[in-house]
Amino acid sequence: MKKILTLFVINFLYFSSINAQQVSDFLDAYAGDNAIPYIQPLADIFTANVHTGTREWSRIDTSFYIRIRGQAIYSWPSEKSKTFTGVTPENFEPQQFVKVPTIVGKNEAVSVAGVNETFYVFPTGYNVKILPFGTPQITVGGFLHSELSARFFALPLHKDFGDIQFWGIGARHDISHYFKNLPFNVVLGYFYHNMKLEEHVNTNHHLISAHIGKSGKWWSTELMLGYQTADMEANYSFNDGERIEEVHVELTNENPFIMELTVGAKFSIIGIHASASYADLLSASLGIGLYF
Amino acid sequence: MKGLCIILFAQFIFFSGCCFMEPNELFDDTCTEQVFEETKNVPLESVYSLNTGSTFAEATTLTASQIQNALKVPGDDFTIKRIEITSAQISYMRYPDNTSAALLVNTAVTGNTFSQLLLLQENLFLPLVDIPGTGFTDPVNINEYLSGPAIKELKKILLDYATFLNDDGISFILTGNPSPPLTTAHFDLKFKLNLTIVYEICRFAPIGDGIRPCD
Numbered sequence: 267m268k269k270i271l272t273l274f275v276i277n278f279l280y281f282s283s284i285n286a287q288q289v290s291d292f293l294d295a296y297a298g299d300n301a302i303p304y305i306q307p308l309a310d311i312f313t314a315n316v317h318t319g320t321r322e323w324s325r326i327d328t329s330f331y332i333r334i335r336g337q338a339i340y341s342w343p344s345e346k347s348k349t350f351t352g353v354t355p356e357n358f359e360p361q362q363f364v365k366v367p368t369i370v371g372k373n374e375a376v377s378v379a380g381v382n383e384t385f386y387v388f389p390t391g392y393n394v395k396i397l398p399f400g401t402p403q404i405t406v407g408g409f410l411h412s413e414l415s416a417r418f419f420a421l422p423l424h425k426d427f428g429d430i431q432f433w434g435i436g437a438r439h440d441i442s443h444y445f446k447n448l449p450f451n452v453v454l455g456y457f458y459h460n461m462k463l464e465e466h467v468n469t470n471h472h473l474i475s476a477h478i479g480k481s482g483k484w485w486s487t488e489l490m491l492g493y494q495t496a497d498m499e500a501n502y503s504f505n506d507g508e509r510i511e512e513v514h515v516e517l518t519n520e521n522p523f524i525m526e527l528t529v530g531a532k533f534s535i536i537g538i539h540a541s542a543s544y545a546d547l548l549s550a551s552l553g554i555g556l557y558f
Numbered sequence: 559m560k561g562l563c564i565i566l567f568a569q570f571i572f573f574s575g576c577c578f579m580e581p582n583e584l585f586d587d588t589c590t591e592q593v594f595e596e597t598k599n600v601p602l603e604s605v606y607s608l609n610t611g612s613t614f615a616e617a618t619t620l621t622a623s624q625i626q627n628a629l630k631v632p633g634d635d636f637t638i639k640r641i642e643i644t645s646a647q648i649s650y651m652r653y654p655d656n657t658s659a660a661l662l663v664n665t666a667v668t669g670n671t672f673s674q675l676l677l678l679q680e681n682l683f684l685p686l687v688d689i690p691g692t693g694f695t696d697p698v699n700i701n702e703y704l705s706g707p708a709i710k711e712l713k714k715i716l717l718d719y720a721t722f723l724n725d726d727g728i729s730f731i732l733t734g735n736p737s738p739p740l741t742t743a744h745f746d747l748k749f750k751l752n753l754t755i756v757y758e759i760c761r762f763a764p765i766g767d768g769i770r771p772c773d
Contacts, residue, residue: 357645357752359701373595373769375756377642382704383713385642387754389597393767 296389296504301515303350304389305500307343307370309469311547313496313519315341315399316434316459317473319551320415322405322530322539324451324479324488326440330408333537335555341397343370344547348391354378358386367391401432403553411440417459434459438477451488453477469498473524486530486539494524494545521546532557591760592768595639600628600753604730608661609653609744613735621727622719629720629755635772636759638720643709644752646677647697650686653744660685661743663734667708670726672715675708681734686745694748716753 296304319337348371354362358380366376371391378386407413417434436457442448459471472495479488496519504511523545530539537557543549602625604618629638661684668674682703715728736743760772 355644357647357697357699357701359645359699373767375595375597377756380645381701382706383709384644384646384701384704385754386644387597387642387756390595392594392763395767396764 298355300350300352300388301504301513302517303352303368305369305515306350306517306520307347307368308500309496309498309517309519310347310521310545311341311343311370311397312461312469312498313471313494314521314524314543314545314547314549315339315397316401316461316471317457317492317494317524317545318526318543318549319528319539319541319553320403320434320436320457320473320475321438321455321477321488321490321528322403322486322537322553322555323481323532323557324453324477324486324528324530325481326411326413326438326451326453327408328411331406331413331558333405333555333557334402335405335537335539335553336402337400337539337551337553339399339401339549339551341399341547341549343394343397347547348372352388354380354386358384362386364388370394370397401434403555407438411443413438415457430461430463432459432461434471436473450478450480453479465501467498467500469496471496471519479528484532486528486532488528490524490526490528490543492524492526493522495519495522589762590765591772592763592765593758593770593772594761594763594768595756595758596631598631598755598757599644600755602628602751602753604732604749606732606747606749607745608747609742611736611740611742613733614743615731615733617729617731619727619729625716625719625728629716629753631755631757631759636757638717638755638757640756641713641716641720642754642756643713644754646700646704647750647752648684648700649694649697649748649750651694651746651748652686653746655742656686656744657741658686658736658738658743658745659741660737661734661745661747662737663732665749666731666733667712667715667728668731669715669728671718672711674731675711676705677708677712678705679703683737694746697748697750712751720755 318339322333322335348368349365350368351363352366360380362378364376364378366388367374367390369391373390373393375390376388380386401417402419403415403417405413405415415436420429420431434457436455438453438455440451440453442452455475455477457473461469473492475490475492477488477490479486498517500515502513504513524543526541526543528539528541530537535556535558538554541551606616606618608614608616662681663684664676664680665678666674666676730749761768
């Protein structure tokens with residue numbers, strides 16, 4: 267148990283390290299046309315990541331229950347998210363369009379030749395193979411055929427890193443009780459998440475989901491189909507060597523659909539669950555908790 | 559008992575990261591200092607003031623420490639791998655008493671450790687008729703007038719400045735004459751080279767993400 271909990275803590279700090287340690291260093295590669303496609307994968311990966319493992323049990327019981335759990339969530343950036351078509355700046359001649367790394371792409375500086383021995387070098391990616399995350403979650407239910415879930419942490423990191431604040435709240439309602447003798451559980455849900463990383467990153471994520479599943483006394487399985495939206499603000503200073511430009515970038519996710527398969531088991535009050543989701547990229551979640 | 563269980567478990571889950579462990583201790587097994595390649599944009603600028611009706615020769619000298627400071631990457635643990643010149647630009651500021659319509663210029667760079675390099679085409683014609691009277695104009699690209707061999711050589715020279723201590727500075731020299739002859743050229747002229755530095759730096763990151771572990 268302690269090992270898993272430690273893993274959970276490591277995961278979210280580890281994630282935080284990637285994104286807070288040198289936030290401006292990671293984000294400030296570009297201003298202008300290349301800025302959004304360079305960091306676009308972050309919006310897509312964060313969105314898929316936080317929407318994975320949101321539910322641990324298919325059935326919403328009619329008697330009161332509470333579940334407290336921790337979980338690790340991993341997302342693997344897709345191959346196509348690792349590159350984008352970058353354009354050379356106005357002062358470089360001739361203008362060229364080149365396939366170059368995004369922020370999660372290869373750590374290789376791609377350069378193109380211009381006139382008279384001039385070269386333009388595109389900024390590198392950071393070779394992100396996997397994005398881990400972790401979050402605690404509490405779920406209460408058993409009233410009005412519904413349940414409420416919440417996720418929260420606020421964490422001061424290293425003094426140079428800043429603070430990270432993450433929270434989410436969601437609800438599910440069982441609609442299968444409106445139908446007689448339905449052989450499986452049909453549930454509709456909504457989840458909202460917000461994450462702030464100092465003044466550099468602020469994201470809002472919305473998930474509307476439909477769940478079809480089946481639960482036994484000690485086991486549960488379900489398929490979730492979801493529609494997800496996100497808006498992300500990134501603020502950083504771009505230094506072109508001559509002047510410092512304050513850049514404000516607003517992004518939305520480009521992967522609106524998510525599907526997820528979840529299996530869970532309960533032994534006495536100990537519950538475990540595993541989820542795998544796909545939203546143009548693969549994510550997986552593993553959690554453990556106390557189910558009362 | 560059940561309530562106590564909930565409270566203890568909730569505390570452990572919600573507060574373990576804040577109270578029980580230091581992030582640096584947790585990172586030890588999963589993250590390490592690794593080498594990453596990054597880029598940085600740096601301009602090298604020289605500004606000349608011209609107020610003459612005849613041939614002129616102006617020099618702007620960058621000291622070794624000025625060059626090294628410009629090429630320095632934040633933090634200490636970095637290694638410059640290469641320097642590229644992305645573009646050259648020129649901008650002007652005209653004074654009211656200027657009567658010249660154009661300049662014929664030569665731009666060269668010289669230093670004690672290398673022979674003079676002519677950076678632009680010889681006697682480059684710079685028309686000045688549309689220059690507004692106040693403030694510097696927007697920079698004009700002059701990449702097509704650069705001398706390829708000189709740019710190639712200058713990149714090596716700058717890399718030398720970046721990678722080992724060199725006490726000598728380098729001078730950017732502007733020579734030429736106003737056109738038509740005998741008119742007064744009264745301008746401030748800014749010549750800028752846009753550089754990109756490619757360097758390796760140590761970053762604290764998940765094992766395997768970097769090029770190699772830092773020494």
